[in-house]
Amino acid sequence: MRPTLRAAALAATALLALTACSSSGDDAAADAAGELTLVNPGTLTVCTNPPFEPFEFEDENGEIVGLDIDITREVADDLGVDLEVVVTPFDTLESGASLTTDACDILASGLTITDERAEKFDFSEPYFDADQGLLVAEGSGIDDVESLAGKKIAVQMATTGETWVEDEGLTPVQYEDLGLQINALRTGQVDAVVNDIAVLGPFITEGLEVAATFPTGEQYGLGVKKGNTALLEAVDATLDRIREDGTYDAIYTERIGTAPTAD
Structure with missing residues (x-):
């Protein structure tokens, strides 16, 4: 200090x-x-x-x-x-x-x-300490890295969430901001959203759920x-x-x- x-x-x-x-x-x-x-x-x-x-x-x-x-x-x-x-x-x-x-x-x-x-x-x-989170439709069965294989995953371009998805060998679909990611999930364009866990909570409505947290040790x-x-x-x-x-x-x-x- x-x-x-x-x-x-x-x-x-x-x-x-x-x-x-x-x-x-x-x-x-x-x-x-x-x-x-x-x-x-x-x-x-x-x-x-x-x-x-x-x-x-x-x-x-x-x-x-x-x-x-x-x-x-x-x-x-x-x-x-x-x-x-x-x-x-x-x-x-x-x-x-x-x-x-x-x-x-x-x-x-x-x-x-x-x-x-x-x-x-x-x-x-x-x-601020931050990890990555996984937002999906309720009952989708997608709740870990393995179940994301072959799925379309909405990521925010140029973010560490996009990097994480790529590093895991998964399929990212780029969006300019978080709002567009959420809309893509709600309309069925993608199977899941990955972004910082702290920003996903407000969207646990209308059949969406945070299914997993991926610890990354990130800090803002x-x-x-x-x-x-x-x-x-x-x-x-x-x-x-x-x-x-x-x-x-x-x-x-x-x-x-x-x-x-x-x-």
């Missing part, structure tokens, strides 16, 4: 106040000086890809909400800036393109920390543009702070439905 978490966040805020320009040249100079820079001064911009409930999804008012949004709002609050949510395709998140094109400051979309992704952008400390992290060390440190300071003051437990319990398991 960091010895002075609130101090770190306040120091980042002070640096932000000194950084009032947003041109690429000025940003590069600021990065080199170790100052915190944002693509839109005064606003922390986060890229995400709903629907991925409970991490990011649209509520009844059309607002994007969820666990990832709650956490990034805590970062924005610690920095003393506004929060703006930008919806982008998942492949532009996973590839880091949303950061390199300055579409946003932070990636927050249930991103599993992997070595390949870490070559494209920097990850925060882990904030927030993504930050390489070289933006000051922002990354501010993000990690907020993650440490919300773990220590109980805010993370409250967010987790509200969004997941149960309290987080103690480490």
Whole structure:
């Protein structure tokens, strides 16, 4: 843990106040000086890809909400800036393109920390443990890897779920987002859905069931543009702070439905 978490966040805020320009040249100079820079001064911009409930999804008012949004709002609050949510395709998140094109400051979309992704952008400390889950029609008899052989399995493109299906030698069918995966299962286009277990619970309705969990040891992290060390440190300071003051437990319990398991 960091010895002075609130101090770190306040120091980042002070640096932000000194950084009032947003041109690429000025940003590069600021990065080199170790100052915190944002693509839109005064606003922390986060890229995400709903629907991925409970991490990011649209509520009844059309607002994007969820666990990832709650956490990034805590970062924005610690920095003393506004929060703006930008919806982008998942492949532009996973590839880091949303950061390199300055579409946003932070990636927050249930991103599993992997070595390949870490070559494209920097990850925060882990904030969520995640395994893969299997969603099928009730009574399908599909409940393990063996019974998935020869079946069409909906996967979200560019995700670790897709990688898992491919590594098991199974047949993936790509979809752009979780909502399209679920629709494909409901309409009989595929036999099963594989995605992170935490996002499958809301769909246990209309004859669907979570039939298995596949432990993978995955952890989610927030993504930050390489070289933006000051922002990354501010993000990690907020993650440490919300773990220590109980805010993370409250967010987790509200969004997941149960309290987080103690480490």
